[in-house]
Amino acid sequence: MSIQRPSDFGFTHQVPSGDDKPRLVCGDCGWIHYVNPKVVVGAVCSFGERVLLCRRAIEPRRGFWTLPAGFMEERETSEAGACREAMEEAGVSIAIDSLLAVYNIPRISQVQLMYRATLPGPDLAPGPESLEARLFLWDEIPWDDLAFPSVVWALNHWREVQGQSSFPAFANPPGQTGNY
C-alpha cells in the first residue's frame, strides 16, 4: 500500500476547539485526524542456538535483515500480534516465553514490544513481505545488514538473558533513540 498524505486530501494543521495542540483538520468537513503513537509487536524467535531473521521484501530497508515484527492490529493482544507477524513473515507458529523489551522510537512515535519466543522446528516459509527467512547462529548474524537499530538492541538483549527463565524487560540502550 502506498502512504496517503493528509495534505493531498485537504487536511491542514489547526488547533480544534477545546484542544491545546494542532491537529490535522479536513478543510471540507472538519473531520479531525488524530495521530497517535503506533505499537510494533515482534519477537526474537530461537530454535536451539539459532535465531530467526527475515530479509525485508518491502521498504523501508528492503533487502536488510529484521526480526519478525509489524504494526499491531485492532482488537488483538500484543502477544497475539507478535505471533501473527511471525506467521505472516516466516510461516512459523511461535511460542512466546516472556517480554524481552519495550523500546521507544519517539521521532517516529513508535512503541515496540519485543517478546522472546521459540520455534517448534527449523522449517520456515517466508511470506510476501520477506525475500527469505533464515536461522542464524550467533556468530553468523549479518550485523552490518540489519534493518533497524532496535533489531540490534533486541538481539543483544536476547543474548544477555539467554538461559535465564525470568528477567526484567529491557528498554532502549542508554542514550539510544532508534534513529538511523
Add this chain to the structure above:
Amino acid sequence: MSIQRPSDFGFTHQVPSGDDKPRLVCGDCGWIHYVNPKVVVGAVCSFGERVLLCRRAIEPRRGFWTLPAGFMEERETSEAGACREAMEEAGVSIAIDSLLAVYNIPRISQVQLMYRATLPGPDLAPGPESLEARLFLWDEIPWDDLAFPSVVWALNHWREVQGQSSFPAFANPPGQTGNY
C-alpha cells in the same frame, strides 16, 4: 472534547485496494481513516508506604479512583508520557523506577504500559481531570470504587513486588481481558 463519530462525517467501511481488511473510507475524497491500537501510559506512584490515586473528574467512570495514566502523545517516550500524566492529573514530578506491567485490553484496542515510580514528597495538586488526588495506605485503598480492572491489577502487581529492585514485567492476570 466530545468524541467525533466517523459515520457523521460520511465515512463508510470499505476494503481499500491492496488491503485485506475493511477500513473507514471517506465517501467524498477517499481518505482512509486507519485505526490503530492506542497506548495508555501510567504509573503506580508511591511515597513511603502510600500509593497515589486520583478521583476522575471526567467520563468514563467519573467519581471513581484511578492511577495517573492517559493516552501517550506523539513524539514522546512511554516513560515521558507516564511522567506527564502524573504531572497533569496530580501535579507531581515522579521518578520512574521500572516497568511494572504491559496490559492488553483488546476489546477497546488498548495497550497499557504501567510503570513503578516514587514521589518526591506528599504534596499533591490535582489538575482539571481529577476531582481529588490522595495518598492511600494499602488498607485504605477504596477497592470498590476503582475505575478500571487494570487499576486493580496494577495495584496488586505493585504490592507483589514491593521491596524487589528487579522483576519481570507483569501481563494481564490469567483469563482477564479488562472488560467491566
